[in-house]
Amino acid sequence: MAKIVVIDDEPAMVEVIVTLCREKGHQVFPFNAPSKAIEQLDAIQPEVVITDIKMETMNGFDVLRHVREHQRQTSVILITAFGSAETAVQAMKMGARDYILKPFKIDELQTRIQMALDYQAAVGEVTYLRKELKEKHKLENIIGTSGKMQHVYNLISKVADTDSTVLIVGESGTGKELVARGLHFNSNRQHHPFVAINCSALPENLLESELFGHKKGSFTGAVADKRGLFEEANLGTIFLDEVNSMAPPLQTKLLRVLQEREVRRVGDNKSSPVNVRVIGATNERLQPKLKDGTFREDLYYRLAVIPIEIPALRERLEDVPLLVNHFLQKQASATGGEPKKIDPVAVDILCHYNYPGNVRELENAIERACALCENDLILPTDLPPHIVDHAHDSKTEQAIANMPVGLTLDEFVQQQERNYIEATLSHCDGAREKAANMLGISMATLYRKIEPKKK
Ligand SMILES: Nc1ncnc2c1ncn2[C@@H]1O[C@H](COP(=O)(O)OP(=O)(O)OP(=O)(O)O)[C@@H](O)[C@H]1O
Ligand SMILES: [Mg+2]
Structure with a gap:
């Protein structure tokens, strides 16, 4: 059930729409005067406002403007008997959800209202999911107060809202992906895509077309043009997980993308610009790979503009x-x-x-x-x-x-014995008789054992 406000200075029209909405089980608030309706909007918080455009006292566009400014979640459907292409365009430009011409069929209006409500539900869901996503990726969810983690946080909060390329280094399970997502969802790219790909999961040629896309017919199986993940991530962030496992020829192509900020699909002869922040992750240190030539040094320096090392647990x-x-x-x-x-x-x-x-x-x-x-x-x-x-x-x-070494066994046993007696005494708040009882020895033995040794 939704709340629907109906505004028309023609009572018969209001009557028709109200009946129709009530049949569908909605709660309807009818108004003949637009100004009265506007006064009530805040209190009602309707999902949908259906308003006529031409009214005596106030124009439907004024209602629309008011709703857009004050009840941003509400959908507005404009109705008019004097429709023209221009007014329709103007209505949409001003943020109307729909525009209906009189006379309309009851079915049609019903469908349009349902469409507006479906849209509303989808917007609500997106807003909810965004909030949940943000909640999930709050930096506070990366737990750890150790000095080493403090250092990681400092880095994250410094670089999250920049476009710097980041290389996250850490053993498996240390939270590299968590940090990558934390960086994205705390940057000004957060409403754009976060695209993650594991570079070790695909053979070289597939990874290439996955990352950069391909032209139809560029290889067997390329039955249509395909956008690559760099294009998918446009305005957002791409997370190249296990970038250490990327084959050298592909490293060269990745380097070009990072340098030129443009991608060329496999089989294409022209490039297109991309605006993507790159975050790489590796579960091994790359220095040995630089030395033996299995990882390009120039690519390493492009990726590791900001290196973030996550300590093992x-x-x-x-x-x-x-x-x-x-x-x-x-x-x-x-x-x-x-x-x-x-x-x-x-x-x-x-x-x-x-x-x-x-x-x-x-x-x-x-x-x-x-x-x-x-x-x-x-x-x-x-x-x-x-x-x-x-x-x-x-x-x-x-x-x-932690055991002392260099004592004779007797000396060691005596030392342990003294420690144990002292612990028991302290447990008994110094009450010697009680301690002796607990230890199962006589008071005399206890005194003898705690007396300083005479040399
Ligand atoms: N500091 C942390 N605080 C809270 N949760 C963490 C932390 N580090 C890791 N986790 C959790 O541990 C799990 C593993 O983290 P994640 O997948 O980010 O690790 P990874 O470094 O990417 O591992 P791999 O190298 O195996 O891909 C996730 O469920 C993540 O939420
Ligand atoms: Mg991971």
Whole structure:
């Protein structure tokens, strides 16, 4: 059901339209005086305004102008008995959704109203999706407070709103695509396309026609002209993922596009300009490839105008608790309901792992744990066993590494014993009798053991 305002100084006409709209289940607000209607528009917030053009007191174009200025989401349908091509063009130019000539068939008006409402729904959906997209790509969604991540943020916020070419370097799962999207959706290109392509996913010739397009007949299978992704991304951003895997002949072509800012389709003899921001990503350092000649040095410098290095998760384990929280929230919003809780011991285990799969591996572990856990509390047993084992091993290793070496076994045992007695005493707030009881020894033994050693 939609809200529809109908304005015509001819009561019979209003009557017809109102009946028609009510039949369709809409809520109708009829007016004979345009000025009265305008006063009410803000309160009504209609989806559609249907107004006559020629009225005694006010022109339908004035209504249109008012709506365009004040109720920008509302569609206006103009109706007139004195139509001409010029008035139709003027109506559309001024932002009318539709223009109908009197006399019209009931069916026709009904269809036009439905079209306006469909358009309205589509606009609403686009607005909603844009908002959601923006929400999803907020820079705050890139989690991490470690010094290394702070450095990454600083770079991102400095270069997001520029046209600089960026090369993102990082191991698999470190968030390269997240950063690329963050850059695009926080730039002034955000309402234009973000086009991502994985350069390792296609054989060389297919990748070439994918990137630059082709002319019909330029090779077997090229049955029609095809726009390439650079053209698709015009005014927006192209993300060349795993650009390190691009074959040298294609590197040469990419270099030309970056230098000339124009693309030539495969099989074409003319180029056309493109306005695209380029972001590349690589999961290996390119320096060795520059040395052995498998990656063009000049292309490297074109791409890495701003290099952004994303640290591996194992180099910033202090970010793990924040990431865990973030993924618990993300899971909750994906499945509905409250975020699950996690036992501190489980968090500690997660902080002692080396994450060869980086943030993606942590995210998967949390997703798995959310599915497995009972009573909405994640316990160590809900974590992947290899993570638990690794944490255990690394803690044991750490403990071994921290052990004093050079003592006799007796000296070491005595030292440990003293430490343990002191811990128990402190637990008992210094109450020696209670501590002795807990330790299962007599008071005399306790005194003897904590007395400073006489040499
Ligand atoms: N700093 C971060 N904060 C929040 N989520 C992150 C972060 N880094 C990565 N992620 C999440 O981890 C997953 C992997 O990230 P992404 O796909 O961007 O990695 P990648 O570097 O492109 O990996 P690959 O090299 O395998 O393509 C995504 O779900 C992403 O949202
Ligand atoms: Mg990726």
